[in-house]
Structure formats: structure tokens, C-alpha cells
Amino acid sequence: MHQEEHLKSSDFITDMVIGMSDGLTVPFALAAGLSGAVSDNSIILTAGIAEIVAGCIAMGLGGYLAGKTEIEHYQSELSREYQEVDTVPEKEMEEVKEIFAEYGLSTQAQELIATELAKDKTKWVNFMMKFELGLEAPNPARARNSALTIGASYFVGGLLPLSAYLFTNTPEQGLIGSTILTVICLFVFGYFKSKVTGQPPVKGAFKVTLIGLLAAAAAFGIAKLVS
Amino acid sequence: MHQEEHLKSSDFITDMVIGMSDGLTVPFALAAGLSGAVSDNSIILTAGIAEIVAGCIAMGLGGYLAGKTEIEHYQSELSREYQEVDTVPEKEMEEVKEIFAEYGLSTQAQELIATELAKDKTKWVNFMMKFELGLEAPNPARARNSALTIGASYFVGGLLPLSAYLFTNTPEQGLIGSTILTVICLFVFGYFKSKVTGQPPVKGAFKVTLIGLLAAAAAFGIAKLVS
Numbered sequence: 001m002h003q004e005e006h007l008k009s010s011d012f013i014t015d016m017v018i019g020m021s022d023g024l025t026v027p028f029a030l031a032a033g034l035s036g037a038v039s040d041n042s043i044i045l046t047a048g049i050a051e052i053v054a055g056c057i058a059m060g061l062g063g064y065l066a067g068k069t070e071i072e073h074y075q076s077e078l079s080r081e082y083q084e085v086d087t088v089p090e091k092e093m094e095e096v097k098e099i100f101a102e103y104g105l106s107t108q109a110q111e112l113i114a115t116e117l118a119k120d121k122t123k124w125v126n127f128m129m130k131f132e133l134g135l136e137a138p139n140p141a142r143a144r145n146s147a148l149t150i151g152a153s154y155f156v157g158g159l160l161p162l163s164a165y166l167f168t169n170t171p172e173q174g175l176i177g178s179t180i181l182t183v184i185c186l187f188v189f190g191y192f193k194s195k196v197t198g199q200p201p202v203k204g205a206f207k208v209t210l211i212g213l214l215a216a217a218a219a220f221g222i223a224k225l226v227s
Numbered sequence: 228m229h230q231e232e233h234l235k236s237s238d239f240i241t242d243m244v245i246g247m248s249d250g251l252t253v254p255f256a257l258a259a260g261l262s263g264a265v266s267d268n269s270i271i272l273t274a275g276i277a278e279i280v281a282g283c284i285a286m287g288l289g290g291y292l293a294g295k296t297e298i299e300h301y302q303s304e305l306s307r308e309y310q311e312v313d314t315v316p317e318k319e320m321e322e323v324k325e326i327f328a329e330y331g332l333s334t335q336a337q338e339l340i341a342t343e344l345a346k347d348k349t350k351w352v353n354f355m356m357k358f359e360l361g362l363e364a365p366n367p368a369r370a371r372n373s374a375l376t377i378g379a380s381y382f383v384g385g386l387l388p389l390s391a392y393l394f395t396n397t398p399e400q401g402l403i404g405s406t407i408l409t410v411i412c413l414f415v416f417g418y419f420k421s422k423v424t425g426q427p428p429v430k431g432a433f434k435v436t437l438i439g440l441l442a443a444a445a446a447f448g449i450a451k452l453v454s
Contacts, residue, residue, distance in 0.1 A: 030257075
């Protein structure tokens with residue numbers, strides 16, 4: 001989503017956080033929900049693994065497409081800017097001036113910036129991309145890396161809570177083991193996530209854990225109602 | 228994620244796309260996976276609804292926290308910039324010059340920009356926030372709106388594929404109905420999503436549909452293996 005904008009330096013961590021946030025929460029909550037509705041651990045494991053695989057592919061491929069779209073979008077805007085700089089340079093120079101007029105610069109300063117920028121077409125276009133459109137050149141390997149990191153983090157995050165149902169005999173036991181395991185994982189994950197995003201880590205850890213528990217409690221309640 | 232950066236004008240559509248992308252894919256794939264593993268529609272419905280509730284809360288609250296974090300982060304960076312402008316104005320003026328040195332502006336122009344910007348502290352700080360840090364003032368209502376839009380879209384997106392299991396008698400029939408319904412929904416959704424993000428709509432519709440079908444096929448295969 002949009003919270004890790006200050007983490008631009010580390011796409012890997014951003015992607016891991018995206019994948020693991022949902023991976024630790026949704027399969028855990030699904031399994032908790034089913035624990036209140038079915039009597040057999042094997043159904044919970046089957047559903048849990050189906051969910052993990054589905055979520056992994058949906059999020060991983062979603063991340064891949066998102067990355068590809070970002071690159072295509074950047075390229076198409078880039079050619080448009082080059083074309084505008086070639087065909088309507090006066091209009092583009094006006095746009096440069098407008099950017100600085102907003103920050104209270106004198107017309108003399110605006111004039112000077114626009115004239116100097118116009119001397120180097122590549123730098124001018126790069127300037128417009130960043131300062132007019134707010135776009136930065138995306139890393140071409142990002143799409144593939146994003147897909148793999150998000151997918152793998154979802155997978156690992158999802159298997160941890162589910163593993164409790166493998167080593168217990170009833171959904172009740174599985175739910176207890178899964179909850180203990182997941183609360184620990186969510187707390188540790190929330191702590192480090194907050195640390196890398198520059199938030200207070202303990203507060204962040206409690207928030208992340210609370211979301212997981214709320215999702216599980218709601219899924220449990222609804223599944224019990226439905227069944 | 229990061230694909231809708233050019234949609235900044237419409238947070239609502241961005242959030243709807245985020246929620247519906249996953250909502251149309253994951254519960255459908257989970258139900259498909261279970262269709263190959265269990266013999267009773269009611270288990271699929273229970274699991275599907277538990278998943279939708281879990282995903283809805285995880286994504287909705289996740290969106291809420293993300294929005295809150297964004298605001299806190301912006302505020303903390305803002306106070307830091309104000310402090311820097313007060314305590315080390317020369318250093319901040321150097322930073323302004325560096326930004327423009329990168330675009331090949333003369334030292335005379337750099338000097339002029341820095342001097343003029345320094346005249347109005349608020350505008351100077353806003354300039355540094357946007358052009359040095361790449362941060363824009365977040366909408367304070369965004370966090371709550373994000374949570375509601377993402378959660379509701381996930382919910383609606385997830386219920387559509389699942390409804391087929393309510394009106395059929397066996398998982399096989401449910402799977403057929405659900406697949407037809409979901410393919411239509413994914414195609415229409417992919418078409419409009421691509422249209423609003425400025426991508427070729429038919430190509431985008433095929434991509435989105437393909438991800439949904441791949442996720443469902445993988446979940447089906449894995450669930451059959453596990454059970």
C-alpha cells in the first residue's frame with residue numbers, strides 16, 4: 001500500500017512487509033474461523049494451504065503486474081515529455097515557471113531556471129518527470145523481484161500459523177497452538193516492521209498483533225454463525 | 228501497492244482496485260481449491276466466508292494503519308525540516324542548490340533559487356518536503372476512507388464468486404458456476420481497472436483474468452494433492 005514510501009531505499013524490505021503482513025494474518029484467521037466450524041484438522045490444513053497458494057499467486061503476480069505497469073507508465077510519460085519538449089518548448093518552459101511561482105520565486109528566478117533547464121533536453125525531461133509528474137525511473141528488475149519477495153513472504157508467513165494444525169489432533173488444540181505461535185510471530189514481525197519504517201516499535205507490534213487477532217476472532221464468529 | 232501512482236487524483240478508485248483485485252481472486256481460488264478436496268458445499272461456503280471476513284479486516288485495518296503511519300511520518304519529517312531550516316539554514320540552502328546542480332543549473336541560478344526560497348519559511352519547508360524527500364501532505368481522512376473502501380471492495384469482490392456455491396448442490400457444480408461468474412467479473416474489472424490507470428484495457432482484462440485463473444488452478448491442484 002502506501003505506508004512504506006520512506007523505505008524507497010529498500011524495495012526488498014517493503015515487499016517482504018507487504019507479503020508477510022497479509023500472510024501472517026489471513027491464513028491464521030481462516031484456520032481460526034474453520035476451527036469453530038469443522039471437526040477435522042485435515043479440512044483446515046487443506047483450506048489453509050489452498051488459501052496460501054491462492055494468496056501467494058494473487059499477491060505475487062499482482063506485484064509483478066504492478067511493477068510492469070509502473071515501468072510502462074513511466075516510459076509512456078517519458079516519451080510524451082520528450083515530444084512536448086520538442087514540439088511545444090514554450091509551453092513546457094511555462095510549466096517550469098509555474099512550479100516555482102507556487103513557491104514564491106520571482107519571475108526573474110523563474111525565467112532563469114526555465115532558460116537554463118532548456119539547454120539540456122535530457123535533464124529538462126528528467127526534471128519534468130520528477131517535479132511536474134512526481135515520477136522516478138523505476139528499477140527494471142523490480143517487477144520480478146517484487147513478485148518473488150511478496151509471494152515467498154506470504155507463503156512463509158502463512159505456513160507458520162498453519163503448522164500448529166499439523167502437530168495437533170483436534171481443531172481446538174490446533175487453534176490454541178496456532179494462536180500462541182501467531183501472536184509471537186505477529187509481535188516480532190510488527191516490532192521489526194515498525195523499526196524499519198521509523199515508527200515506535202512496541203506500539204507498532206501491538207497494533208499488528210491486534211489486527212491479526214481481530215481478523216481471527218471475526219472469522220471465528222462468522223464461521224460459527226454460518227455453519 | 229505501487230501501480231496506481233498516477234492515480235493520485237482518485238484515492239477512492241485506487242483503494243477500490245486494491246480491495247477488489249484480491250477480493251475477486253483469493254476467495255474464488257480458495258473455493259476452487261476446496262472444490263477438489265471436499266464433498267460438501269457448506270464447508271466451502273464456511274471457509275469462503277471466513278476468508279472474506281479475515282481478508283476484509285486484514286486489508287481494511289491494514290489500510291487504516293498504513294494511512295495513519297503515512298500521516299505520522301509526514302508530520303515527523305515536517306517538524307524535522309522546520310527544525311533544520313531554523314537551526315542549520317546554510318545546510319538546507321546547500322541542499323536546495325544540490326538539487327538543482329543535478330539538473331545542470333549554473334551556480335548563479337542555484338544561488339538565486341536558494342536565496343529566494345529562504346525568504347518564506349513555510350514555502351521553503353514545503354519545497355524541501357516535496358522535492359528533497361518526495362513527500363506530499365496526506366489527506367487526514369484518507370486512513371479511515373481507505374480502510375472502508377478497501378474492506379468493502381474485498382467483501383463485495385469475494386462474495387460474488389462464492390455465491391455460486393450457495394445456489395448449487397455439489398462442489399463440482401459450484402466450481403463451474405463460480406468460474407464462469409468470476410471470469411466475467413475479473414474481465415470486466417480488469418477492463419475498467421486498466422482504463423482508469425491508462426493501460427490498454429483489453430490486454431489488462433486478460434492479464435487480470437489470467438492471474439485469477441492461475442491462482443484458482445494452483446489452489447485446486449495443491450488442495451487435491453494435500454487431501
